[in-house]
Amino acid sequence: xxxxxxxxxxxxxxxxxxxxxxxxxxxxxxxxxxxxxxxxxxxxxxxxxxxxxxxxxxxxxxxxxxxxxxxxxxxxxxxxxxxxxxxxxxxxxxxxxxxxxxxxxxxxxxxxxxxxxxxxxxxxxxxxxxxxxxxxxxxxxxxxxxxxxxxxxxxxxxxxxxxxxxxxxxxxxx
Numbered sequence: 001x002x003x004x005x006x007x008x009x010x011x012x013x014x015x016x017x018x019x020x021x022x023x024x025x026x027x028x029x030x031x032x033x034x035x036x037x038x039x040x041x042x043x044x045x046x047x048x049x050x051x052x053x054x055x056x057x058x059x060x061x062x063x064x065x066x067x068x069x070x071x072x073x074x075x076x077x078x079x080x081x082x083x084x085x086x087x088x089x090x091x092x093x094x095x096x097x098x099x100x101x102x103x104x105x106x107x108x109x110x111x112x113x114x115x116x117x118x119x120x121x122x123x124x125x126x127x128x129x130x131x132x133x134x135x136x137x138x139x140x141x142x143x144x145x146x147x148x149x150x151x152x153x154x155x156x157x158x159x160x161x162x163x164x165x166x167x168x169x170x171x172x173x174x
Contacts, residue, residue, distance in 0.1 A: 004164075006160070007167045008160055011157075017133070019130060022130075022148070022151065026122060026155075028155035029121065029125065030118065032070075032118060037111055037115075039166050040063060040107060043059065043174070047059065047174060048060040048107060050172075052165060052167070053164070059165050059168065060107055061098075062164055063114075064097070065161065066114050066157075067110050068091075068093070068102075069157065070158070071117055073121075073154045074120070075088075076150060078124070080147055081132060085138055085144065086138065087139075088140075090140055133148040133151065134147070134148065137150075
């Protein structure tokens with residue numbers, strides 16, 4: 001039976017990334033906006049307001065969550081690249097997903113934001129040297145994290161949420 005919360009499986013980091021693996025991950029980050037756009041293409045308002053699983057966020061909330069989350073990741077990269085192990089600010093993603101702009105706004109707003117954010121982020125990622133990915137930041141809840149692990153997490157994160165939408169569409173016959 002499919003796990004509706006983790007349709008592509010849980011995140012499992014690779015402790016030793018090669019340059020080739022990093023390139024693949026950067027390509028995943030590059031592809032995320034187009035994959036999201038394709039996943040929601042042609043959906044009606046009612047479909048966008050359907051939870052991807054019982055008790056889960058609506059498709060609309062998932063779409064708005066992605067740029068919220070990835071903006072935070074992008075800032076974490078910038079902080080780690082310019083400061084010595086900065087402590088980052090966390091945010092309550094569940095509360096953010098319940099704000100009016102996440103529950104009611106047109107998804108196109110976040111689609112464009114996600115696309116433009118990723119253009120900028122991929123430019124930064126592609127300019128980084130191998131040693132840059134070893135730089136760290138301190139997460140108040142989970143401790144010190146390096147940019148290699150963070151790249152892996154957000155490459156997975158985009159695919160994870162797109163799969164929430166595509167698996168819902170498949171189950172519903174949309």
